Structures are given as C-alpha cells and as structure tokens.
Amino acid sequence: MKITREEVARIADLARLELKEEKVEKFAFQFSDIIGYMDKMNSLDTSGVEPLYSPSENRSVMREDKAKKDYRRKDLLSSAPDHDEEYLIVPKIL
C-alpha cells in the first residue's frame, strides 16, 4: 500500500510536527513499507483468534479510593515553561 505525501503531511499535522520537504518524502516511503508489512499480516486468517489488547498476562490492578497529597504545587509548576505560581501559562488558545 502506497502512503502519499499528503497523508504524511496530515499525520504530521495531527501530531503537531513540522517536517521539512525531504523528510516528507522519506517518511512517505517508510510509512508505505510499514503499512505494507501490516497488509501482509492482515492476509492471515485470524477470524477464530481473540484480539490481544495487552501482551501482559497480568489482570488489571486497582487501588483503593484514598486521596493523598504527595507533591507540592510549587515543585510541579517549576517544571513548566511558564507559570504565575498558581496557573500554568500557555500560548493563547481559541
């Protein structure tokens, strides 16, 4: 299956990635290869096989509903590019 440059550009846009022209070309080839490999796997008959959602054999682990406060706001905010000691500040949306 052939992935077009337009499709690469759209996926890059959805992932908020800016791609140089030559990269778009390169990724179009790579994507096509990967999807081609998936097509090959899809040719197998898996109609009687349960879908595998997780490779882990573990059952879901759940925690009890107890609220805790382990982190200080000051420390968390300090990891952000910008804040005013209360809010995170981001480029304007909308």
Added chain:
Amino acid sequence: MSRHETVIGLEIHAQLKTESKIFCSCSTRFGGEPNENTCPVCFGMPGVLPVLNKKAVEYGIKMALAVDCRINSRSIFARKNYFYPDLPKGYQISQYEEPLAEHGRISILSGDGEKVIGITRIHMEEDAGKSIHSSTENVSYVDLNRTGVPLLEIVSEPDMRTPREAVAYLKALRGILLYLEICDGNMEEGSFRCDANVSIRPRGQEEYGTRTEIKNMNSFRHVQKALEYEVGRQIDLVEDGEKVVQETRLFDVEKGVTRSMRGKEEAHDYRYFPDPDLTPLIIDPDWVEILRADLPELPIARQKRFVSDYSLPDADALVLTSEKDLADFFETAVAEYNQPKKICNWIMGELLGKLNERGLSISGAKITPGQLAALVRLVDEDKISGKIAKQVFVEVFDKGIDPEKVVEEKGLVQISDSSALEAVVDEVLGAHPDEVQRYKDGQKKLLGFFVGRIIKETKGQANPGVVNKIRSRKLG
C-alpha cells in the same frame, strides 16, 4: 402534526463522587486553589503510570446495573489523541472498542406516559483540566485540578422524538445517579454535562437525517431551549430546499440560539488505540452480583410505591421522588406522624415554595422532617389554626426551631376555651350595636363581618368552630 420527525440522542458525562482521581491519588475536591490537587500523573510527566481507582469502577458497574446494561467482563482502556493544553499528556484515557457496559434501557415519564429509551453504552474516562483565556494578553491559564476526575460517559440510542422527551430522559438519568449516590448531578458546576445529537427526517422515513451535535447546555431549561431552536432551524433549512451540515454547534445562552463552531471539525481524528499502560479491566462476576444485591430502590420504583403505599397522586409522587433527599424527607416525616397526604401537601406547597424562593435545596434547609410532622400534628390537634400554621412554618423554616417552641414563645396557641372567646364575642358585639340591630333585622351577610372582627381581635388565634358556636347562640 409536522411533516418532520425529530430524532435526538444524548451523551452524558457524569463526574463520579470518588474521593480520589481515576488514575492517581489526588483529591477530586471542587474549588480550592488552582493546581493544588495535582501530581506528576496529572501533569503528564514522562514515566508515570496510571493506576485505576476501584471505587470508580464500582460506581460505573452500579450505574450500568441500574439501567439494565450488560457488563463486559473484560473492557479496554484506550487513548483518545488530541492536543489541548488542559490535557497535558496529549491524549485522554477513555474506552472505545470494549466499553464497561452496553445495551441498557431506562423508563422515562414525559407527560405522554411511560417510554423506554435505549442506552447504547457506558464507558469510563478521565476529565480534562480547565483553561481561562486572558482577554488582555495573548495567553491562556491552565488549572489541572479537574484533570483525572473520573467520568462516566453514558450514550443513549437516538430514541427521543421531542426536546421534552430529551429533558425527561436527562432528569431520569440524573435521578438514578443521585439515588445511587455516585454523582452530585450539578449541571451549573459541570458535574453532570450533556451533549445532544439532533436530526430531522420526513415522518415515516427509516433512514436518519444529517445530524448536528449541540454543546454548552448547562441546565434542563437550556437543553429544552437549545433543542427547540435547533429542530426549528433544521426544519427551516430543509423546507427552504437547503441541507443540514454535519457540525458541532454551541448553544448561546444569551440569545437562545445555536451557533456553528467552525474550524474545530476537521481535526476530529482521535486515532484511538488501546492504552499500553493499562491492562484489560477484568470484572469478577461475583463482584457484580454483590453490587447488584446492594442496589437501592430507584426513582421509578419509589414513585410507584409512593402512589400505592401512601395513596399520593402521580404528579405529587413524581415531584417528591425526583430528588432522593426530598423523598427521604417525606418518608422520615411520615414515620414521625402518619398523615402522608397532609405532609405531602405541606411539602408540595409551603416547603418547595420557600426552597424555590430562597434558591435552596432540601439538603440545605434548616427545617427537619420531624419539625414538619410536628407542625401538621399541631394543626390536627387544634392547637393552632391552619392560618397560624403558615406563620409558624416560616419561623421553623428560617430558624430551624421546633414548631411547639415557636407557638409557645409567640403565644400563638389557638383559643378554643369558650369562656375566653365568649368575652371577645361580647366585646365585639357590644362595640357594634348598629350592625347587631341590622343583622337581627335580616341583613344576614353581616355574619362575615362579626366573625372577621372576632378573629382579628384574637390575632387569628380564635378557633373558628368555637367562635361560630358562641356567635350563633348570641345572635341566633
């Protein structure tokens, strides 16, 4: 009847009343300082792992059981990918292919009798944070306190045919959430949110018309108004030979119209995939059975019981059971004093009237069920008149003091003692000799004048029955 049939389906988001968030141990408390209830999981830091809150799953199962859903013994958490600053990870953990529960139903009462609405699915997900957009600077402020609060998304079948049915469905669903005590159901604060899918089609046609999605409806009244507007808009378009465009529209509360939110549409490609950080959620059937056995009586059942056990009219039973706290108030009062119809009348009239006037809910009121029962008893025992009782009620409602105490302190006890009343009757008759003469000459309608004077003389405390007896003896 219109040539067009309306088709409405609703998506509800209900915040669950857990103590901690769905995938981390931060508090879910509403209000408070911005970003106070956050941690590296809320911030979407690299390397953190989500751990599912058992209580959130329990609440999801309870809701699923209450609306007759089939619970999937294995359900899958998925990533819904999109970028927005109030969702720092770049995806929301939700459920997609295998939700918690499917294929349920709920009975609603919308004035046209009982109707069953299908529930397509119920799934669990995390809430996003909140952003505030600066009006002066080119920035937005983000508060992640709400990030990770557990949500149940409840999706209905497109089974509703009028805005009124949609509101009845919402009320029924909210009632169940409140009875289960898993959501506080506050639409203004956003703990119970609703989006609607609306379309029209020629009556008799099987195939659905193009639908629009309506958002930003923060009260039952908004839902009603937004849907009525949207249905009218679509009918106008079609009758003018135009087409309905599939899009998301926001309800404008001020103008009462829906507006297109163009531009956001195109990006809707969420690229869902199973979240590798969470293993499939396996639900033990024994756990489901324990929760099923523990389900409380639900609103519709309680409403029917109020009609059969207390002989209340359907309409009164519907109002009383619409809020669990109100139904509990009624039943506690009846347990104190077994006069259901009278207690119901006081709740429907004075109590709901006052609550409305003060913008209070029953849980915020000072009056107790025992005090209301005591007040009704005082009237039945002729201690106070019905008129005085209304004055006493206001005192009890405002201050939460016992009605007996109000009556005693204000000296409002009804005067039934004949000798005391006889003196008042004599005084009134003595003060109005002309009227007495005219009455005796045949002007019988002066009767009301005398009784009014006597009641007024006793500040409303005279027992009207006793007054009447004395009066007829004296005047004939």
